Amino acid sequence: MISARQQGYLYVGVTMLIWGGFAITSRLNVAWHISAWDITALRFGLAFCILFPILLYQKDTAFLWQRKPFILAMIGGVVYCVSTYSAFLFAPAAHGAIFLNGLLPLCTATAAYVLYRQPFERDTWISLVIMLSSILGMSVLMYQSTGSGFGLGDVLFFCSAICWGVFTVLLKQWGLSAWHAMSSVAIWSALVYIPIYLLFLPKHLDAAEPIHLLMQTLFHGILVVIVATLSYIEAIKRLGAFKAGSIVTLAPFIAAVIAVPVLGEPLSTAMILGLIGMVVGALQPWRWIGRKDSLERALDQKVQSDHSSKP
Numbered sequence: 447m448i449s450a451r452q453q454g455y456l457y458v459g460v461t462m463l464i465w466g467g468f469a470i471t472s473r474l475n476v477a478w479h480i481s482a483w484d485i486t487a488l489r490f491g492l493a494f495c496i497l498f499p500i501l502l503y504q505k506d507t508a509f510l511w512q513r514k515p516f517i518l519a520m521i522g523g524v525v526y527c528v529s530t531y532s533a534f535l536f537a538p539a540a541h542g543a544i545f546l547n548g549l550l551p552l553c554t555a556t557a558a559y560v561l562y563r564q565p566f567e568r569d570t571w572i573s574l575v576i577m578l579s580s581i582l583g584m585s586v587l588m589y590q591s592t593g594s595g596f597g598l599g600d601v602l603f604f605c606s607a608i609c610w611g612v613f614t615v616l617l618k619q620w621g622l623s624a625w626h627a628m629s630s631v632a633i634w635s636a637l638v639y640i641p642i643y644l645l646f647l648p649k650h651l652d653a654a655e656p657i658h659l660l661m662q663t664l665f666h667g668i669l670v671v672i673v674a675t676l677s678y679i680e681a682i683k684r685l686g687a688f689k690a691g692s693i694v695t696l697a698p699f700i701a702a703v704i705a706v707p708v709l710g711e712p713l714s715t716a717m718i719l720g721l722i723g724m725v726v727g728a729l730q731p732w733r734w735i736g737r738k739d740s741l742e743r744a745l746d747q748k749v750q751s752d753h754s755s756k757p
Contacts, residue, residue, distance in 0.1 A: 453680075454685035457684065458694055461697070462696065462700075465674060466697040466704070467665065467669070468674075469702065470708065471661075472539075473539045473709055474658075476534070477709075478654050478655065480654045481650045482532040482534075482535060483528075483648060483649065485662055486639060487640055488659065488662065488663040489670070489671060490527075490639055491667070492668065493667045493668070494632055496668070496672070509630065510629075510634070514616075515626070515634060516630070519632075519634030519635045520638070521609050522610060523631040523635030524635050524639050530546065530606040533598075533606060536597055537599025537600055537602075538709075542603055542702070544584070544717070546604075546607050547607075548720070549577065550607050551570075551573060551727070554615060556611065557608070557615045561615055561616070574727075577727040580722070580724060580727065583716075628676065632672075
């Protein structure tokens with residue numbers, strides 16, 4: 447039997463592989479001629495076909511007809527996916543690591559302040575300074591080398607980070623379970639998006655190879671929507687939110703480096719500066735020194751409780 451901590455690292459590894467693969471496969475959509483509209487429909491369509499029958503069998507559909515699951519699905523499902531997949535059509539994977547995953551901690555903290563007036567901690571302010579400085583330095587270097595700054599893809603990545611930050615705060619505040627949150631996002635996103643897609647949005651499914659469509663549908667519909675969500679939640683339970691979240695955040699940055707040989711994407715000095723700044727700002731390595739995660743604190747409290755209860 448492996449320990450709870452080892453299980454936590456196993457779940458982190460699974461989540462990192464999927465999140466890193468998300469950036470690579472989303473960028474492959476460009477080469478494989480799969481549009482953002484198409485992959486979003488395929489993703490939610492497959493997840494719906496898997497999850498809704500399970501909920502019907504379990505007679506566990508009452509939570510779907512509430513306001514909160516619907517709002518979560520629109521923000522963390524439809525809007526997030528469309529903006530993210532569209533962004534990868536205009537910008538390389540390294541930009542996604544910087545403007546989407548790198549800015550997620552900042553956008554989450556900002557959303558918590560705007561929605562529930564949760565003040566910024568000292569470490570959040572430090573991260574904010576590091577991230578903004580990195581983006582400023584990156585923009586200066588990009589302008590000097592190319593004569594232009596950021597593009598539409600970067601703006602879409604930033605919008606995606608805002609959506610996921612709001613989604614994370616609402617999910618934590620409203621207290622939905624991982625299963626209900628995942629199911630409601632997949633099901634409501636499919637119910638709302640797919641009819642709009644079929645009636646009004648452009649379709650380019652005939653431009654892609656069937657094997658490519660199958661690969662992307664399986665990866666995004668099962669691994670990203672279902673497996674990664676559950677593995678991430680299980681990792682948090684065993685390692686604590688800070689440690690699990692910090693480690694998993696590295697996945698997209700690793701994917702950005704892998705994209706150089708795999709996708710032939712350049713990694714300029716400006717991108718390297720942005721990646722380093724976002725890694726430092728997101729991970730906040732100074733907080734690891736002497737910091738215990740929630741699991742360690744719980745064990746310490748249990749030991750103290752046992753000692754105090756002894757005669």
